[in-house]
Amino acid sequence: MEIVVLVKQVPDTANVGADAMKEDGTVNRAALKTVFNPDDLNALEMALEIKERYGANVSVITMGPPKAVEILKESLYRGADKVYLLSDPKFAGSDTLATSLILKSAIEAKVKNFDIIMAGRQAIDGDTAQVGPQIAEKLNVPQVTFVTDVEEVKNGKMRLSRLSDEGTEIVECKTPVLLTVEGGVNNPRPPRVKRLLKYVNAMSSFQMNEDWVTDEDVEYLKKRELEIPVISFCDIVVNPEYIGLAGSPTRVKEIHSVVFKSIETKDYPANQDGINNMMKELVSEHIIG
């Protein structure tokens, strides 16, 4: 069975410090720590559990800047079989529609005959949850979103549980299929020491092209399968008019940081008289009572 897991390196938006916003109201990405998108770790864990139960080849693909190789190495430490860094300046500025087209093309180029594509429900930077369903549409495969559990994989069919607006559903579908995995549904395994020691020195093709790397180094890395392949624009078949900023239907008109605008605040002392007065006020304003 061939499983593809799509992951993303994201700024840690849950732990944003005061220096995260520049004075002009734009995001100061340099000040933000990057993390493995939490829901994607749940997707990877689910894929590795399927691999353990039924046997599978797990490929991990991330689209991002060269630095995103970090989460590919983390995926290798945890048990991924093959990883790919999808990176090209031509991809920059892509919105979800353009991103899904690039990822679809990369999957077609690198993983022939995939059975299951898995991704986290959403990334914590954009919170859109759109790229998964859009890739499914572009690959012309069905999608099952908000998956919480894989009950069975058998004879080209999967039985899954998912969250719906009304509660939970058990669904059955044929493979190939794309799943988006709900956050927090499993406990992602930690890196294995043996795998960490093997892959800690893995390098992306970008890094291997740096000046200090010698031919001998390259040979060493390749022999030990420590090269993380980069997929660039010329490795995939995609219409350049539909990718990047120019190929994206949506534009960011403006952004501004959430400033705590001071409003008129009334102080009431924390004693019974104070609270009584506050309550009376609420009643007179028809807010309570």
Added chain:
Amino acid sequence: MEKNKYGHVAVFIQQHNSKIEAVSLELLGRATELAKELDTKVSAYLPCEKAGEMTKALFSYGADYVYTIENKELKDFRSLPYTKAVVEAVKKDAPCIVLFGATRTGRDLAPRVASTIRSGLTADCTELKIGSYTDNKAGKTYEKLLYQIRPAFGGNIIATIINPEWHPQMATVREGVMKMREPNTSRKGEVIPINVTFSDVDLAVKIIDKVIKEKKVNLTGANIVVAGGMGVGSKDCFCKINEFAKIINAEVGASRAAVDQGWVSKEHQVGQTGVTVRPKLYIACGISGSVQHKAGMDQALKIIAINSDPEAPIFKFAHVKIVGDLNTVIPMMIEAYKKIDVSKK
């Protein structure tokens, strides 16, 4: 898709067992306002098993045209058949805007529809406006675009997204942020039926079983919300929040921190990753007031914050500030409330 600036403002209608979801009616309310600014009409797309009385309800809440897509395969939501139904409606109607509720259903369906018709989509909007945009590089001005406004980056920024060239302009919109209008049962409109047929490929996903969870929490519709955060301190203390809420007829909300501690279930979570509320009164107990939490509650008419830390960020946007210990302040509030109750009787 081809641009049609005279196209309607369309709303995907989400229904379950022939009951229309509140968010769809909220969106019809906003759609009528947007349509007025654009000098156009409102369409509702209703994929379902049998439309029945639902069309009348949609007219009374603001729809001018209801596109009914009836088929027994549309009884329950499934991505592929619903995508086909909505895409057919979009092709026939050629709208300028299509809105979906940002429910699980909407967030599964909208991206698939957008991808099929190659259109832009913005997720989880909290505000929609009409405005112009000048592309300085191209030296081009676009009139009457849809501003799709949403928090991003974990609620740290508010972004305004537009789709200048590719139409229709599509967005999913958070539940509870738009106002439903008063139904007018004398309003009439036109029903336009659309036929769709499904192949085996469309029906690849089968629902084997369903466990319906009754929605016990109705935060989005609540008039008063009492919410607890990290400052509540323990699960036992959180029970006092529940008690207080019960006495004053309020719903219980919580910050993410309190949910993560396991003091209260996830369905009570207010904020960026929880629900958005706009009650008349929001009483924040022991909540520091992160941007993520603020994103879900700052539309409240009145915010009372109780916190032992006088420097807590929540005091910057609360209308009433009480610095003190919850365990003494809450009983005082109950006491004061009971007095009012008695005096009114």
